[in-house]
Amino acid sequence: MGAAKSAPRREEHGLVLDSPSWSTWLSTSGLSIWALRAAFRAAHPAGCALVAQSDAVTGAQPAARGAPGGLTTLLVTEPAVFVAIEQALGGAAGLAKPSKGNGHLAHALTGVNGADWARQRIVLTARVLPVALGGGRPLALAEGAMDEALAALEVLFARSPPGARVQLDLKAVLEPACARWIVALVLGGALGGATRSRAADAAADGSSGGASGDAGGRAAEDGDAVGARLRCEAQARLQPAADALLAFWAALRARGAARNAARTTLAPLRAHTRDALACARRARRDACAQLQPSGAEGAGASAAALCAGGGAIVEAMAAVVIAREHASAASAAPCLSAEECEANCISFLTAGFETALSLAVWTLLQLGDGRRARLRRAVRMEAAAISACGELARAQIALLAQIKAHATTGCALPAELSAPAPLPDAPLPDHLPDAPPSPARPRDGGCACPPACGTPLLVRCLLRSLLVCPPVLNLPRTYPAQHAASVRDADGGGYAARAWERTSDWLRDSAPGAAERGASAREHAHRSSLRADVLCCNGVEIGWPAAGWEPLDAHTRRVCSFGLGERSCPAGTAALVASWTFCRRLLAIYDLAEPTDAAGPASKAYLAPTLCTLGAQHVVLTRAPV
Numbered sequence: 141m142g143a144a145k146s147a148p149r150r151e152e153h154g155l156v157l158d159s160p161s162w163s164t165w166l167s168t169s170g171l172s173i174w175a176l177r178a179a180f181r182a183a184h185p186a187g188c189a190l191v192a193q194s195d196a197v198t199g200a201q202p203a204a205r206g207a208p209g210g211l212t213t214l215l216v217t218e219p220a221v222f223v224a225i226e227q228a229l230g231g232a233a234g235l236a237k238p239s240k241g242n243g244h245l246a247h248a249l250t251g252v253n254g255a256d257w258a259r260q261r262i263v264l265t266a267r268v269l270p271v272a273l274g275g276g277r278p279l280a281l282a283e284g285a286m287d288e289a290l291a292a293l294e295v296l297f298a299r300s301p302p303g304a305r306v307q308l309d310l311k312a313v314l315e316p317a318c319a320r321w322i323v324a325l326v327l328g329g330a331l332g333g334a335t336r337s338r339a340a341d342a343a344a345d346g347s348s349g350g351a352s353g354d355a356g357g358r359a360a361e362d363g364d365a366v367g368a369r370l371r372c373e374a375q376a377r378l379q380p381a382a383d384a385l386l387a388f389w390a391a392l393r394a395r396g397a398a399r400n401a402a403r404t405t406l407a408p409l410r411a412h413t414r415d416a417l418a419c420a421r422r423a424r425r426d427a428c429a430q431l432q433p434s435g436a437e438g439a440g441a442s443a444a445a446l447c448a449g450g451g452a453i454v455e456a457m458a459a460v461v462i463a464r465e466h467a468s469a470a471s472a473a474p475c476l477s478a479e480e481c482e483a484n485c486i487s488f489l490t491a492g493f494e495t496a497l498s499l500a501v502w503t504l505l506q507l508g509d510g511r512r513a514r515l516r517r518a519v520r521m522e523a524a525a526i527s528a529c530g531e532l533a534r535a536q537i538a539l540l541a542q543i544k545a546h547a548t549t550g551c552a553l554p555a556e557l558s559a560p561a562p563l564p565d566a567p568l569p570d571h572l573p574d575a576p577p578s579p580a581r582p583r584d585g586g587c588a589c590p591p592a593c594g595t596p597l598l599v600r601c602l603l604r605s606l607l608v609c610p611p612v613l614n615l616p617r618t619y620p621a622q623h624a625a626s627v628r629d630a631d632g633g634g635y636a637a638r639a640w641e642r643t644s645d646w647l648r649d650s651a652p653g654a655a656e657r658g659a660s661a662r663e664h665a666h667r668s669s670l671r672a673d674v675l676c677c678n679g680v681e682i683g684w685p686a687a688g689w690e691p692l693d694a695h696t697r698r699v700c701s702f703g704l705g706e707r708s709c710p711a712g713t714a715a716l717v718a719s720w721t722f723c724r725r726l727l728a729i730y731d732l733a734e735p736t737d738a739a740g741p742a743s744k745a746y747l748a749p750t751l752c753t754l755g756a757q758h759v760v761l762t763r764a765p766v
Contacts, residue, residue: 164176165215165614165675166614166747166749167747168747169745169746169747170742170743170744170745170746171684171685171739171742171743171745173613173742173745173746173747173751174608174681174684174685174688174742175681177217177613177675177677177681178681178682178683178684180215180217180675180677181217181677181679181681181682182682184217186218186221187216187217187218187220187221188214188215188216188217188218188221189214189215214671214672214673215673215675216672216673216674216675217674217675217676217677217700218698219698219699219700219704220698222672222674222704222705223549223704223705225619225672226704226705226706229619235617235618235619235672235705235706235707236253236254236257236617236618236619237250237251237253237616237617237618237707238616238618239251244406244410244483244486245483245486245487246483247477247479247480247482247483248260248480248483248484248486248487249261249264249484249487249710250487250491251483257707259474260476260480260484261706261710262474263460263473263474263475263476264476264484264710265710267456267460267473268453268456268457268460269453269456269710269711271451271456271459272325272451272452272453272455272456273325273711273713273714277325278321278325278713278714278717278718279537279717279718279721281321281324281325281718282321282496282717282718282721282722283721283725284320284321284324285317285318285320285321285324285718286317286721286722286725286726288316288317288320289313289314289316289317289722289726290725290726290729292313293313293729293730293761296308297763303762303763304762304763305733305734305760305761305762306760306761306762307758307759307760308758308759308761309756309757309758309759310501310504310505310756310757310758310759311497311501311756311757312756313726314497314500314501314722315386315497316382316386317722318493318496318497318500318718318722319382319383319385319386319389319493320378320379320382321492321496321718322385322488322489322492322493322496322718323378323381323382323385323489324378324452325452325453325488325492325714326416326452326453326454326485326488326489326492327378327381327412327413327416327452327453327454327485327489328378328416328419328420328451328452328454328455380412381409381412381413381416384405384408384409384411384412385409385489385490385493387405387408387409388405388406388408388409388490389490389493389494390405391404391405392405392490392748393748393750393752394748406486409486409489410482410486413454413482413485413486413489414482416452416454416485417454417457417458417478417481417482417485420451420452420454420455420457420458421458421461421462423455423458424455424458424459424461424462425462428462428466453485453488454481454485457476457481457484457485460473460475460476461475461476461481488711491709491711491715492711492714492715492718494611494750495611495709495712495715495716495719496715496718496719496722497719498609498611498750498751499602499605499606499609499611499715499716499719500718500719500722500723501741501753501757502605502608502609502741503601503602503604503605503719503723504723504726504727504732504736504759505736505737505738505741505757505759506601506604506605506689506736506738507519507601507727507732508732508734508735508736508738508759509735509736509738510735514563515563515597515601515691515692516727516731516732518563518597519597519598519601519727520727520728520731520766521766522597522598523598523723523724523725523727523728523766524728524765524766526724527728535596536596536598536599536720537717537720539554539556539557539596539599540599540602540713540716540717540720541713541716542554542557543557543599543603543606543699543716544702544709544712544713544716546698546699547606547698547699547700547701547702547708547712548702548703548704548705548708548709548712549704549705551698552696552698553603553695553699556595556596557596557599557600557603557695558694558695558696559694560692560693560694561595561600561692562692563692595692597691598720598723598724598727599720600691600692601691601723602716602719602720602723603691603695603699604680604689604690604691604695605689606699606701606716607678607679607680607695607697607699607701608678608680608681608684608688608689609751610676610678610700610701610751611701611750611751612676612701612702612703612749612750612751613675613676613747613749613751614673614674614675614676614747614749615673615674615675615676615703615704616671616673617671617672617673617674617707618671618672619672674700674703674704676700676701677700678697678698678699678700678701679695679697680695680697684742685738685739685742686739689738728765728766729763729764729765729766730761730762730763730764731761731762731764732759732760732761733760733761733762734759734760736759741753741757
């Protein structure tokens with residue numbers, strides 16, 4: 141799995157190909173994942189090249205289940221080129237994704253095209269996600285999920301002598317927390333709902349005055365007791381679904397014959413999803429009926445009012461469905477079918493879990509590198525400071541949202557994240573003061589931030605992991621050949637134009653009976669669909685893993701880690717907030733006592749299709765609160 145050499149230009153069926161084929165990009169593993177991208181960027185600074193669909197092109201490839209079958213791929217690595225292509229096609233309507241057949245995501249937003257995609261996108265981004273992800277829910281649920289993980293670590297360390305160093309699998313710590321978080325976010329309940337962390341309260345809603353004196357203390361104690369009980373109930377209710385997600389994900393991302401278990405393990409996850417959707421619909425119908433409105437217009441108004449309430453994604457979907465049932469034919473808004481609700485829930489479960497887990501694991505492993513001990517200590521101090529400074533928490537969450545927004549539009553990063561940022565000049569203390577296991581309530585006044593807090597260190601660390609180890613490295617796209625002239629001019633007649641000319645000539649000349657049919661061969665080429673896939677290259681692949689993960693370095697490249705344009709990930713900010721929370725809470729209490737092997741996980745990486753690593757990721761932790 142060593143570094144791959146730059147592939148030479150080769151010729152197949154009279155077509156000069158400038159890069160390894162698309163199948164090669166998908167099947168590569170280990171350090172070659174990054175080496176191929178580094179070589180590609182060095183050879184194609186314009187940001188695109190022409191590749192074959194497979195290593196052995198033998199004429200027209202049949203389309204799978206009616207999907208458009210492009211023979212070659214215009215491989216794009218420069219976000220500006222891709223954004224120009226999308227704009228030239230009139231938006232996402234002209235840019236599709238290859239069909240997923242009858243897979244579990246075939247009816248989800250990520251698997252549909254055309255009018256179905258446009259309808260689902262409107263419903264999800266305008267009516268479902270703003271409700272389900274609003275009010276600080278992703279942060280609150282991540283705090284609650286991490287409470288469970290830290291409680292388990294406390295039990296482990298309580299059995300060890302003071303100052304003990306405990307070796308454990310980082311994945312085993314974070315995977316259950318990620319699963320509990322995303323299941324609560326999508327299917328319902330709140331793992332920390334009634335007693336959501338005070339950091340979440342301050343970051344999402346701002347601090348507010350509370351009870352004082354003995355009465356206030358008793359109220360806080362009562363609230364803690366109630367919150368503990370509610371967390372136990374939520375855990376008991378949602379843990380089976382979290383276990384089903386972990387089993388399905390393990391089978392789905394397995395290699396070889398073990399992946400055949402994915403279909404079997406999908407059934408329990410689907411059952412939990414259907415139960416949650418059914419319960420949400422019943423609850424919304426009952427609530428709507430209890431309002432006892434008069435007339436159809438009153439029923440529609442009541443159903444619409446229910447849509448404004450918060451809750452899990454399934455609850456927001458149920459509200460949309462109920463509102464549609466009570467709306468008149470003339471005022472009926474776009475909606476989702478039952479199978480679309482189910483498919484999108486499973487899509488959110490798997491994508492949210494994978495993204496949050498991947499970013500947290502890569503970030504913690506890189507911070508554990510012996511070369512970054514001073515940076516890690518500064519990050520740990522910042523993590524503790526966030527518990528004492530609500531303004532700092534809100535500022536960092538706002539930056540996470542900016543990362544997502546800038547990534548999907550191909551825009552430059554804000555200055556706080558792109559300019560070089562040195563560590564604070566003030567020396568860090570040799571001993572970090574003890575603190576209670578639970579973070580203190582953030583204070584808006586008199587922020588007691590350490591010197592490092594002038595730079596959003598943890599956010600920059602997550603950004604660097606997002607750049608070097610993006611969860612999804614390959615984004616397949618197709619577009620109709622009749623729009624090729626628009627794509628040809630998308631980058632000002634540059635490389636995309638030359639790639640299209642070669643592609644169209646090859647399609648025309650390779651059509652069956654081209655010499656005899658002449659004009660019909662041109663028509664065949666005109667009807668074909670072409671590929672314009674995105675290869676996630678963020679300009680930091682060269683030298684990885686020995687170099688490349690430097691959070692304080694300047695970075696002027698565009699981020700391409702959540703997809704681009706209108707078909708980008710609609711909920712990436714929630715995953716960023718969750719991974720930020722997992723890292724912050726862990727580092728505020730525990731330190732990575734021994735250097736981690738930064739190259740080890742990279743050498744075991746593979747695409748399935750998200751970026752995964754084989755085996756456990758062992759780290760040595762010591763309890764050292766800051």
